[in-house]
Ligand SMILES: [Zn+2]
């Protein structure tokens with residue numbers, strides 16, 4: 149029995165499972181040691197998807213759901229599609245409501261031909277709002 153035997157009772161590499169020979173500890177080589185460490189790190193970073201509940205490894209710091217093209221299964225993709233649709237609808241609602249009245253005087257505002265949503269009914273209200281904002285900042 150060699151000195152190293154107590155460290156690795158199975159005699160197999162912890163990562164690839166290959167039989168170990170000679171004086172090796174847990175892995176058959178450096179590559180396997182690094183691979184295991186990488187996967188352990190990834191496991192720690194795992195989060196539960198806010199839509200389907202499955203765990204995934206985030207690619208971006210604020211990612212809340214499975215990556216659409218990487219981890220998400222059909223169920224999750226469907227949910228993400230639904231969610232995007234809901235969001236679009238909500239944004240449209242908001243735009244329409246904004247479209248409805250001037251932020252300064254409350255009068256109805258028409259959407260510009262360019263599709264841009266005007267905040268104010270005209271230049272006068274825009275200027276008034278601008279001066280009021282400035283006044284507010286000065287106080
Ligand atoms: Zn190995």
Ligand SMILES: [Zn+2]
Pocket residue numbers: 197198199200201202213214220221224
């Ligand atoms: Zn998911």
Ligand SMILES: [Zn+2]
Pocket residue numbers: 250251252253254255268269270273
């Ligand atoms: Zn106005």
